[in-house]
Each structure stands twice: as structure tokens, then as C-alpha cells.
Amino acid sequence: MKICVPSMGKQGLEEEVSPHFGRAPTFTIVNLENNDVKVVANTSEHMGGFGKPPEIMSREGVNVMLCSGLGPRAIAMFEQYGIEVYVGAAGTVKDAIDSWKNGHLQMATDENACKMHRH
Numbered sequence: 001m002k003i004c005v006p007s008m009g010k011q012g013l014e015e016e017v018s019p020h021f022g023r024a025p026t027f028t029i030v031n032l033e034n035n036d037v038k039v040v041a042n043t044s045e046h047m048g049g050f051g052k053p054p055e056i057m058s059r060e061g062v063n064v065m066l067c068s069g070l071g072p073r074a075i076a077m078f079e080q081y082g083i084e085v086y087v088g089a090a091g092t093v094k095d096a097i098d099s100w101k102n103g104h105l106q107m108a109t110d111e112n113a114c115k116m117h118r119h
Contacts, residue, residue: 001032003018003100004062005093006053012037021067022046022053022074028072028093029060059092066096075108 006024007015018024023046043049044056054077055064056057061106065078066089086105089096099105 001064002029002060002062003032003064003066003097004029004057004060005066005092005096006068006075009040010039013092014040014098015039015093017066017089017091017093017096018067019068021070024053027053027056027060029062030093030097037064052059052077054081056081057081057083064100066100067108070108078108 005017005028005041006021007026007028008018008024009026011084012028015028015044024042026042027040029040040056040060042053048111054074058081062083065083065085067085067087068089069087070085075085082096085108086100088105089099
């Protein structure tokens with residue numbers, strides 16, 4: 001299973017969670033089966049590139065996205081790709097994964113989506 005966390009840089013598990021997933025400089029992907037950590041640059045249109053973040057996650061084989069929050073349109077896109085999204089992630093990437101494992105993050109829904117991110 002691959003878990004992805006939008007991150008502020010390239011420090012892997014010790015990197016801070018980005019507060020805005022679409023504009024995160026990087027995405028840290030952790031394979032829970034072999035503990036492999038991969039940091040991928042955000043090359044989406046939000047950062048001047050092409051495509052949307054859920055497309056990047058799909059190409060990387062991500063199963064679960066952990067983020068601080070995101071808008072309802074992004075939630076719908078992740079659902080189209082079969083990627084589960086949880087909100088409430090904070091601290092480091094490791095902190096976010098631990099919170100998810102311990103059941104402290106909420107599955108993203110339209111009700112808990114960021115209201116200011118209705119794009």
C-alpha cells in the first residue's frame with residue numbers, strides 16, 4: 001500500500017506536511033510494504049506544469065492521500081482514481097502517517113472539504 005502526503009520539501013518522513021495539497025512543492029510517497037520513501041516534485045498545473053495532483057498520484061500507484069485539507073472538486077477527482085483521501089494531517093509526514101494508522105484522520109467528504117477551495 002502506498003501512502004502519499006503533500007510536503008514542503010525533500011526530507012522524506014521528517015518533512016513538514018504542506019498546508020495546501022495542490023500547491024505543495026513535493027509529494028512524499030511511502031510504500032508501507034517495504035518502507036520505501038519517494039519524494040516527487042509537484043509538476044501539476046498548480047505549479048506551472050501539466051495535469052492535476054490526483055493524476056500524479058495515480059501514475060505513482062498511490063492508494064491513500066493524507067492531507068491537511070482540500071476542496072470538494074479535488075475529493076471527487078481522487079475518488080475517480082480510486083484513491084482514498086483523509087484530512088487533518090499535520091506536523092511531519094511521519095506524524096501524518098502515524099495519525100492515519102491510529103484512526104485520528106477523517107475520510108474526506110464534501111461536508112469537511114475546504115469551503116474556500118471550491119474550484
